[in-house]
Amino acid sequence: MDEPLDFNLTCPAPIRRYPHILLAHGGGGRLMHDLLDSVITPAFKNEILNQGHDSAVLDVPTGRLAFTTDSYVVHPLFFPGGDIGSMAVYGTVNDLAMSGASAVALSVGLILEEGLPMETLWRVVQSIGAAARQCGVRIATGDTKVVERGKGDGVFVNTSGVGVVRSSNVISPAGVLSGDVIIVNGDLGRHGMAVMAVREGLEFESEIDSDSAPVAEAVMALIDAGIDVHCLRDLTRGGLASTVNEIAKASGTGITLEETAVPVRSDVSAACEILGFDPLYVACEGRFAAFVPERDAERAVEIISANSPAEAAVIGRVTGEPPGLVTLTSRIGTRRILDMMSGEQLPRIC
Amino acid sequence: MDEPLDFNLTCPAPIRRYPHILLAHGGGGRLMHDLLDSVITPAFKNEILNQGHDSAVLDVPTGRLAFTTDSYVVHPLFFPGGDIGSMAVYGTVNDLAMSGASAVALSVGLILEEGLPMETLWRVVQSIGAAARQCGVRIATGDTKVVERGKGDGVFVNTSGVGVVRSSNVISPAGVLSGDVIIVNGDLGRHGMAVMAVREGLEFESEIDSDSAPVAEAVMALIDAGIDVHCLRDLTRGGLASTVNEIAKASGTGITLEETAVPVRSDVSAACEILGFDPLYVACEGRFAAFVPERDAERAVEIISANSPAEAAVIGRVTGEPPGLVTLTSRIGTRRILDMMSGEQLPRIC
Numbered sequence: 001m002d003e004p005l006d007f008n009l010t011c012p013a014p015i016r017r018y019p020h021i022l023l024a025h026g027g028g029g030r031l032m033h034d035l036l037d038s039v040i041t042p043a044f045k046n047e048i049l050n051q052g053h054d055s056a057v058l059d060v061p062t063g064r065l066a067f068t069t070d071s072y073v074v075h076p077l078f079f080p081g082g083d084i085g086s087m088a089v090y091g092t093v094n095d096l097a098m099s100g101a102s103a104v105a106l107s108v109g110l111i112l113e114e115g116l117p118m119e120t121l122w123r124v125v126q127s128i129g130a131a132a133r134q135c136g137v138r139i140a141t142g143d144t145k146v147v148e149r150g151k152g153d154g155v156f157v158n159t160s161g162v163g164v165v166r167s168s169n170v171i172s173p174a175g176v177l178s179g180d181v182i183i184v185n186g187d188l189g190r191h192g193m194a195v196m197a198v199r200e201g202l203e204f205e206s207e208i209d210s211d212s213a214p215v216a217e218a219v220m221a222l223i224d225a226g227i228d229v230h231c232l233r234d235l236t237r238g239g240l241a242s243t244v245n246e247i248a249k250a251s252g253t254g255i256t257l258e259e260t261a262v263p264v265r266s267d268v269s270a271a272c273e274i275l276g277f278d279p280l281y282v283a284c285e286g287r288f289a290a291f292v293p294e295r296d297a298e299r300a301v302e303i304i305s306a307n308s309p310a311e312a313a314v315i316g317r318v319t320g321e322p323p324g325l326v327t328l329t330s331r332i333g334t335r336r337i338l339d340m341m342s343g344e345q346l347p348r349i350c
Numbered sequence: 351m352d353e354p355l356d357f358n359l360t361c362p363a364p365i366r367r368y369p370h371i372l373l374a375h376g377g378g379g380r381l382m383h384d385l386l387d388s389v390i391t392p393a394f395k396n397e398i399l400n401q402g403h404d405s406a407v408l409d410v411p412t413g414r415l416a417f418t419t420d421s422y423v424v425h426p427l428f429f430p431g432g433d434i435g436s437m438a439v440y441g442t443v444n445d446l447a448m449s450g451a452s453a454v455a456l457s458v459g460l461i462l463e464e465g466l467p468m469e470t471l472w473r474v475v476q477s478i479g480a481a482a483r484q485c486g487v488r489i490a491t492g493d494t495k496v497v498e499r500g501k502g503d504g505v506f507v508n509t510s511g512v513g514v515v516r517s518s519n520v521i522s523p524a525g526v527l528s529g530d531v532i533i534v535n536g537d538l539g540r541h542g543m544a545v546m547a548v549r550e551g552l553e554f555e556s557e558i559d560s561d562s563a564p565v566a567e568a569v570m571a572l573i574d575a576g577i578d579v580h581c582l583r584d585l586t587r588g589g590l591a592s593t594v595n596e597i598a599k600a601s602g603t604g605i606t607l608e609e610t611a612v613p614v615r616s617d618v619s620a621a622c623e624i625l626g627f628d629p630l631y632v633a634c635e636g637r638f639a640a641f642v643p644e645r646d647a648e649r650a651v652e653i654i655s656a657n658s659p660a661e662a663a664v665i666g667r668v669t670g671e672p673p674g675l676v677t678l679t680s681r682i683g684t685r686r687i688l689d690m691m692s693g694e695q696l697p698r699i700c
Contacts, residue, residue: 026698028587028633029691033596052600053522054448054584055418057515060410067512068405069457070493098404107419109508111461143420143508147698153501158459158493160419160510165407172403234404237378246383250402283378341379348376348497 021116026146036144039118040110043125044132044139048105056140058105064165066101068092072157075348077124080194081209084157085127087285090214091236091350092161093135097216098232098288100167100223105140106132107160112144113152124155135214137161167223173250175230178320181297182255183290185218186211186310187263188240192282192346193271200275208267211310213286218307222290227300231291236350238341239281243289244316244326245340255326257316257338280328281341283349291318371466376496386494389468390460393475394482394489398455406490408455414515416451418442422507425698427474430544431559434507435477437635440564441586441700442511443485447566448582448638450517450573455490456482457510462494463502474505485564487511517573523600525580528670531647532605533640535568536561536660537613538590542632542696543621550625554617561660563636568657572640577650581641586700588691589631593639594666594676595690605676607666607688630678631691633699641668 024031041049048056072088093103108128112121132139169175194210196202215234222229231251233243240262248255264272264279272279286309292300297314304312319327328338374381391399398406422438443453458478462471482489519525544560546552565584572579581601583593590612598605614622614629622629636659642650647664654662669677678688 023697024692026587027691027696028589028592029631030689031692032587033690051522051524052596054445054582055416055451055511055513057449057451057520057522058415058417059413060415063409065408065410065415065512066405067408067455067457068491069459069508069510071459071461071495071508073461073495073497095404099407101405101407105417107417107510109419109421109459109510111421111423111506141418145421145423145698145700147423147503147506150500151503153497156461156497156506158419158421158508158510160457160459160508161405162415162417162512163405170407172401172407174401237376237382239378242378246402281379339380340383341377342381346377347373348495350495 019118021112021114021118021121021146023114023146023148026144039122040125040144043129046138048138048140058140060104061164066096066099066163066165068095069158069160070095072350073348074195074350075153076198077154079198079210080207082212083127084155085124086131087212088157088159089128089131089135090212091285092159093137094215094234096161096163097219098234099165100171101163101165102216102220103135103137103161103163105138105162108139108142109158110144111152111156112146113154114146114149116154121155135216166220167229169229171229171232173231173247176247176251176253176291176318177230178253178318179294180230180291180318181294181314182316183300183304183312184287184315185215185304185308185312186287187265188235188284188287189264189268189272189279189282191285192349193268195349196275196346197271204267204271206267208271211284211286213309215286215288218304221303221307222300225303227296228293229290232288234288235284237283239283241280241338242341248326249324252323254319254321254323255316256319257326257328259328259330261313261315263313283346285350369468371462371464371468371471371496373464373496373498376494389472390475390494393479396488398488398490408490410454411514416446416449416513416515418445419508419510420445422700423698424545424700425503426548427504429548429560430557432562433477434505435474436481437562438507438509439478439481439485440562441635442509443487444565444584446511446513447569448584449515450521451513451515452566452570453485453487453511453513455488455512458489458492459508460494461502461506462496463504464496464499466504471505485566516570517579519579521579521582523581523597526597526601526603526641526668527580528603528668529644530580530641530668531644531664532666533642533650533654533662534637534665535565535654535658535662536637537615538585538634538637539614539618539622539629539632541635542699543618545699546625546696547621554621556617558617558621561634561636563659565636565638568654571653571657572650575653577646578643579640583639585634585637585639587633589633591630591688592691598676599674602673604669604671604673605666606669607678609678609680611663611665613663633696635700
């Protein structure tokens with residue numbers, strides 16, 4: 001799981017013949033084929049993509065498949081701890097993991113803005129390729145479009161993914177039961193604050209790195225250990241608070257969270273205070289909540305921690321009542337309703 | 351295959367509370383859930399999408415799966431004979447068909463520009479839903495992002511698709527053999543000229559309608575009839591000329607086309623002349639080339655015609671020599687190399 005991408009690599013010279021993306025790079029003709037052959041396909045190289053056909057043909061085992069899609073419009077494209085390319089791979093691999101599925105193949109759809117520096121595209125596709133290898137998943141099929149200057153914003157990436165469901169449980173909000181314990185796989189809010197800090201030009205004593213990372217290893221370890229996983233959900237847009245609200249509503253249960261149990265790093269907490277954000281609503285890109293029965297909680301925390309870059313923690317419980325509502329017990333012991341985010345805190349965080 | 355979309359329908363009143371898309375509609379909070387619940391999910395309604403989870407879980411039969419992706423950035427969003435929504439569905443269903451696969455599930459990723467009229471979005475998702483029902487495929491999973499005004503262009507749509515391969519042949523450029531006959535399923539160039547006519551504000555005596563349509567029925571009929579299909583390819587960006595060049599190069603064969611055999615409607619031909627385009631390079635969105643052995647050619651033409659809105663025609667042959675080159679025999683009997691398109695004829699045609 002550790003193949004850091006060397007961004008000090010430089011874009012090979014032949015690719016620099018066109019220093020910027022032209023409209024013709026999306027036109028279906030010679031320039032598009034040159035772009036695919038020199039920049040895009042080599043970054044993703046594998047035997048399936050090299051079939052070079054309209055769709056990729058995969059041999060898959062019998063059974064249940066998971067299928068998911070996400071578009072990525074994060075701004076800026078590169079931020080401390082990650083970039084749009086690796087994030088697009090991790091995000092889709094993570095969405096598959098949230099259904100207990102192991103990723104088999106990804107697609108990559110690129111929407112490029114005319115004038116995009118070729119080297120920027122090169123860095124993004126290198127990052128996609130490296131992240132896919134890190135996650136053991138192949139880029140099986142792709143598509144590249146170009147829009148006129150001022151009709152896009154550099155690069156938008158869509159990744160869709162197909163995975164094989166490895167859990168015999170149906171892992172979904174419908175599986176959540178009263179008495180379940182809620183575990184997160186690490187400290188919250190780093191991704192959102194890392195992106196905001198770059199965007200706002202803020203400097204903190206220590207740089208806040210995004211938490212962007214694949215979580216499939218931790219999830220597969222839970223499943224392989226026979227933990228009775230009821231539901232999994234990654235804590236992306238809207239953060240922990242919106243996610244648990246979605247699950248409370250979908251499952252018709254009540255959820256209580258303990259504010260003191262929610263891990264937030266002190267620098268993230270300070271940055272949130274300065275910028276006026278509540279860390280409970282800030283997006284993560286490598287964090288998830290697992291809903292497991294009380295009896296499995298301790299073992300689940302151990303397994304997640306052993307397979308994650310951060311420490312897992314129990315942060316709340318499913319209570320059954322009041323259905324559809326999330327309650328937060330604060331540091332000073334008061335209880336309040338924790339609502340879904342209304343309005344927009346952080347545009348284009350993913 | 352015939353459920354025309356009634357664009358005279360009007361967007362339901364509750365959806366008009368927000369007459370335009372706001373950044374918060376992509377933020378992961380309450381407004382995003384309102385948008386999904388009131389506009390997007392109802393248009394695609396089916397039991398899989400309603401699982402409402404990070405990824406959809408599908409039961410698929412054993413065997414070979416096809417997987418494909420396409421982003422759609424066509425401008426304008428609506429044009430005679432089609433729109434970005436139905437085109438995104440047909441295009442991905444068609445890409446699956448080109449591998450001999452029948453579509454099982456699609457994903458829909460939307461990138462919306464802040465300020466997009468809600469009614470426009472509503473029309474696009476209605477069209478996606480209707481086209482999916484027409485093709486017998488479910489929208490299994492989706493994603494919606496919003497970018498700031500001036501960082502996108504109304505709506506970009508990504509559709510990825512999963513299909514079950516129904517052909518026992520491996521249908522791909524590698525399957526093309528010397529002696530194969532090349533068949534197209536109808537007249538060429540209508541999609542490109544329909545879009546260009548709107549964009550340039552041109553009026554012809556009769557309006558040119560796009561050929562945008564699903565072709566899976568014709569393809570499945572070929573397979574079911576036991577036609578030995580060697581390769582299929584849809585004639586999108588770069589048109590017929592670029593497509594057959596791709597296949598000649600990938601298969602290492604030579605291809606000869608007969609200009610007089612290539613069906614082009616006279617109004618399309620006239621429009622091409624006015625605008626300075628060559629119809630052989632103009633994109634279609636409901637046309638494909640089938641490579642079959644000579645012995646199956648006549649039957650294949652009959653089957654395709656019986657399952658298509660237009661007449662199929664034999665337009666050329668695979669000759670083996672010279673490898674990788676496409677030769678065109680013109681109306682007056684001269685022969686010339688037909689090259690891949692260089693540069694850009696028609697930006698944002700799909």
